[in-house]
Amino acid sequence: MTMKAQPSKAQPSETQPELVEIAVDGETFSVPKGKNLLEALLDVGEDVSYFCYHPRLSIVAKCRQCLVGLGDGHKLVPACQMTVQEGMKVRSKTEQVREARQAILEFTLLNHPLDCVICDKAGECTLQRQYMDWDGEASLVNHDKVSKPKKVDLGPDIVLDAERCILCDRCVRFMAEVAKAPQLLFAKRGDHTEVSCAPGEQLDHPYALNVADICPVGALTDKSFRFQSRVWDLWSTRTVCQGCAAGCDMELHHKDGDVYRQVPPKRWDLNLNWMCNDGRRTYRQLLEKERVTHPSLGGERTDPDTATTHIAEALQGLIGAEGSPIGVVLGADVSNEDAYAGARIAQVLGARLYLGDRPDDGKGDDILRLNDPNPNRAGVRAMANKDLLNTKALAEALNDGALKALLVVGDGLDLPAPAQRKLNALDLVVLSTPFSSALIKKASVVLPAAAWTEIDGTCTNAAGEVKRMRPAFEPPSHARPHWDWLVRLGVALDADLGFLDAEGAFSEMSANIETFAGASWGDTIPTQRLRFSGRRG
Amino acid sequence: MAKVVSIKRTLWDALYLPSIIKGLGITLRHFFVNTFTSREIETLRYGEWDLPDYKDNPAKPEGWRGKKKTRDLPDRHRGLHRLMKRPDGSARCTACMMCATVCPANCIHIEAGEREDATSRDIEKYPATFVIDELVCVVCGLCVEACPCDALRMDSQQMMKPVAHRDDAVQQKDQLMSRGATSIAVDGGAGADWRNEYARLGDARQIYRPDRSFSDDPIGYRIRNTDSK
Numbered sequence: 001m002t003m004k005a006q007p008s009k010a011q012p013s014e015t016q017p018e019l020v021e022i023a024v025d026g027e028t029f030s031v032p033k034g035k036n037l038l039e040a041l042l043d044v045g046e047d048v049s050y051f052c053y054h055p056r057l058s059i060v061a062k063c064r065q066c067l068v069g070l071g072d073g074h075k076l077v078p079a080c081q082m083t084v085q086e087g088m089k090v091r092s093k094t095e096q097v098r099e100a101r102q103a104i105l106e107f108t109l110l111n112h113p114l115d116c117v118i119c120d121k122a123g124e125c126t127l128q129r130q131y132m133d134w135d136g137e138a139s140l141v142n143h144d145k146v147s148k149p150k151k152v153d154l155g156p157d158i159v160l161d162a163e164r165c166i167l168c169d170r171c172v173r174f175m176a177e178v179a180k181a182p183q184l185l186f187a188k189r190g191d192h193t194e195v196s197c198a199p200g201e202q203l204d205h206p207y208a209l210n211v212a213d214i215c216p217v218g219a220l221t222d223k224s225f226r227f228q229s230r231v232w233d234l235w236s237t238r239t240v241c242q243g244c245a246a247g248c249d250m251e252l253h254h255k256d257g258d259v260y261r262q263v264p265p266k267r268w269d270l271n272l273n274w275m276c277n278d279g280r281r282t283y284r285q286l287l288e289k290e291r292v293t294h295p296s297l298g299g300e301r302t303d304p305d306t307a308t309t310h311i312a313e314a315l316q317g318l319i320g321a322e323g324s325p326i327g328v329v330l331g332a333d334v335s336n337e338d339a340y341a342g343a344r345i346a347q348v349l350g351a352r353l354y355l356g357d358r359p360d361d362g363k364g365d366d367i368l369r370l371n372d373p374n375p376n377r378a379g380v381r382a383m384a385n386k387d388l389l390n391t392k393a394l395a396e397a398l399n400d401g402a403l404k405a406l407l408v409v410g411d412g413l414d415l416p417a418p419a420q421r422k423l424n425a426l427d428l429v430v431l432s433t434p435f436s437s438a439l440i441k442k443a444s445v446v447l448p449a450a451a452w453t454e455i456d457g458t459c460t461n462a463a464g465e466v467k468r469m470r471p472a473f474e475p476p477s478h479a480r481p482h483w484d485w486l487v488r489l490g491v492a493l494d495a496d497l498g499f500l501d502a503e504g505a506f507s508e509m510s511a512n513i514e515t516f517a518g519a520s521w522g523d524t525i526p527t528q529r530l531r532f533s534g535r536r537g
Numbered sequence: 538m539a540k541v542v543s544i545k546r547t548l549w550d551a552l553y554l555p556s557i558i559k560g561l562g563i564t565l566r567h568f569f570v571n572t573f574t575s576r577e578i579e580t581l582r583y584g585e586w587d588l589p590d591y592k593d594n595p596a597k598p599e600g601w602r603g604k605k606k607t608r609d610l611p612d613r614h615r616g617l618h619r620l621m622k623r624p625d626g627s628a629r630c631t632a633c634m635m636c637a638t639v640c641p642a643n644c645i646h647i648e649a650g651e652r653e654d655a656t657s658r659d660i661e662k663y664p665a666t667f668v669i670d671e672l673v674c675v676v677c678g679l680c681v682e683a684c685p686c687d688a689l690r691m692d693s694q695q696m697m698k699p700v701a702h703r704d705d706a707v708q709q710k711d712q713l714m715s716r717g718a719t720s721i722a723v724d725g726g727a728g729a730d731w732r733n734e735y736a737r738l739g740d741a742r743q744i745y746r747p748d749r750s751f752s753d754d755p756i757g758y759r760i761r762n763t764d765s766k
């Protein structure tokens with residue numbers, strides 16, 4: 001997968017830009033007028049090398065790697081600094097251009113340590129790639145390289161190898177323009193220039209980790225990924241970040257059942273190409289939280305069928321009873337399919353539906369992160385819009401003793417302590433959850449559920465976009481998706497929910513629920529090995 | 538295309554039995570000659586790793602009747618792996634995982650660590666664990682070819698000895714290093730003056746020059762033509 005330029009946000013797709021013809025090495029192409037020439041060239045499949053250009057950052061034309069010839073002019077110009085004009089004649093494959101790009105690479109590599117052997121960027125390094133594509137020559141210089149600090153601790157997440165930096169200015173621009181916190185700057189002069197933090201500052205912005213992605217070399221690297229794995233040993237699964245309601249697209253990079261990092265996909269059009277630090281660290285909850293792996297009945301391990309039969313028997317007397325004494329809680333962390341199955345079971349049981357969510361955490365900003373930490377609030381809401389009661393209503397119902405049985409789907413419920421104590425008085429508390437929590441002690445039946453890295457399904461972000469989550473791993477032991485448990489419970493209750501897999505649940509859901517009309521299940525993107533994945537940054 | 542030859546089978550061939558008796562006769566002749574004459578018979582004992590010792594110590598081992606055979610293993614014989622050392626005794630390996638990546642048998646397992654005491658001259662990455670499962674290894678030598686640091690070699694002139702338990706064939710870092718020696722290769726290469734250095738050492742290595750004409754290679758790397766200079 002090579003990085004392809006996408007139309008930037010600055011040009012909304014509704015207004016069709018005027019197309020003009022340009023000639024690239026004698027071949028004619030129609031490209032939008034005023035478009036960045038480098039992007040236009042990449043779009044038409046031209047192989048142009050570049051380091052410093054980034055569609056979300058201002059243009060500095062610092063690296064000089066994207067040189068092209070224009071018209072008959074002898075002097076070459078950086079393509080990233082030009083915009084497409086009618087009748088432009090671009091030379092990109094001539095000997096002169098090739099030699100220029102090769103010479104620039106040689107210059108960039110003058111003081112580069114070439115410690116690819118121990119460099120975490122190796123395998124997805126733009127410099128490595130450009131060198132293989134455009135240069136491939138041994139250095140002609142007989143002087144010692146300038147040596148710079150190899151391990152500068154810039155902040156909690158990032159470590160800098162100053163020797164590897166090619167001074168492309170992407171990180172400095174990112175901090176100034178996107179993060180709007182100019183924590184990085186260039187210090188010293190000439191070939192002694194180094195990226196550094198402003199005096200007294202450290203690189204601790206909540207979006208700082210993006211600089212490790214956009215750095216075209218291994219100068220800025222993620223501390224928690226340092227020396228953990230070579231990138232080509234990792235597998236990549238495209239899924240959706242579960243850190244907040246924004247639901248950013250992301251790639252989960254994993255190996256042997258362990259997640260190594262979470263990064264935005266190499267697409268300039270998806271979540272602005274960024275992800276927040278917290279979002280990138282959501283995989284840690286998989287390590288920190290204790291997993292539930294076996295169904296249990298009153299604290300004792302049991303088998304799946306006994307568990308569901310027990311629930312069905314305990315519920316039998318309550319179905320249709322006076323004042324609907326059954327409650328079903330849909331956690332705002334479950335997938336749309338899980339929530340739909342939960343809503344269907346609630347229908348069967350004549351139960352009240354509650355939304356189990358966590359309160360706003362106030363960590364929102366104006367880049368990506370929202371205040372709402374619940375990844376699928378919008379999707380769960382859509383199941384029963386008005387009829388969906390909130391956590392407060394649940395606490396009240398528990399206080400009044402209006403409920404006799406409660407089914408909690410997901411790990412999203414954040415019940416105040418007094419209400420939690422009231423759970424003891426209930427006949428039946430069923431908890432379907434991937435993680436162990438305080439609630440588990442109150443539950444008479446615990447069903448182990450698949451975590452978000454193991455789910456094939458969809459979730460809905462705050463903007464109402466239905467996004468596909470893809471599984472990176474198999475759920476452990478007896479864990480399975482919530483919807484699977486609910487379908488089994490349906491069987492035990494003699495009720496057919498009408499679907500047997502996530503895609504079936506999705507198509508039924510999009511047929512029955514208005515919000516999902518026309519939503520698509522999404523492309524199949526198989527888990528891929530990163531061995532030949534091209535470059536990142 | 539191979540040429541097709543048809544051989545005519547005579548009646549003598551078709552009988553089979555005479556040939557079998559003839560062959561049996563040769564076997565029997567060797568059996569009787571070897572049993573009843575006191576000739577010294579040349580043989581190679583199983584476990585050739587012993588042989589260099591015999592060369593150094595020409596006295597025949599006890600109970601050894603045959604004529605001693607002093608055939609050394611060739612220099613490039615692929616024996617048990619060993620990890621080479623830096624002058625300070627640490628492993629040259631930088632945990633770059635090239636060997637583990639190239640290994641077709643997936644039998645090299647390395648966990649990288651970081652040297653907290655590394656100065657700017659040191660390489661900060663090192664193998665915290667380095668394990669080779671010699672039973673899974675197919676002795677292809679690709680790991681040695683792949684190593685950019687002259688850290689891993691198979692020139693130990695030792696063969697894998699039989700083990701009672703499979704676990705015993707899993708070589709740990711200390712075992713691999715116990716066979717190691719200090720490499721003459723310079724850490725970090727010959728430096729900026731490498732051309733003169735190579736000339737001085739008489740290094741016949743050619744500078745690798747790719748053919749940089751444009752091509753439509755789908756992987757994106759230009760096909761290299763090492764002949765073009």
Ligand code: SF4
Binds near residue numbers: 114119120122219
């Ligand atoms: S930045 Fe790229 S070229 Fe430089 S040492 Fe790292 S992988 Fe190699």
Ligand code: SF4
Binds near residue numbers: 164167168215217220
């Ligand atoms: S640290 Fe990376 S992103 Fe920043 S200037 Fe250097 S090469 Fe560019």
Ligand code: SF4
Binds near residue numbers: 679
């Ligand atoms: S010799 Fe071949 S199979 Fe054995 S460890 Fe090396 S690369 Fe793997």
Ligand code: SF4
Binds near residue numbers: 632636647684686
């Ligand atoms: S290739 Fe060489 S330096 Fe790299 S991990 Fe293997 S032994 Fe160590």
Ligand code: FES
Binds near residue numbers: 049050060066078079
């Ligand atoms: S990409 Fe054009 S000068 Fe760097």
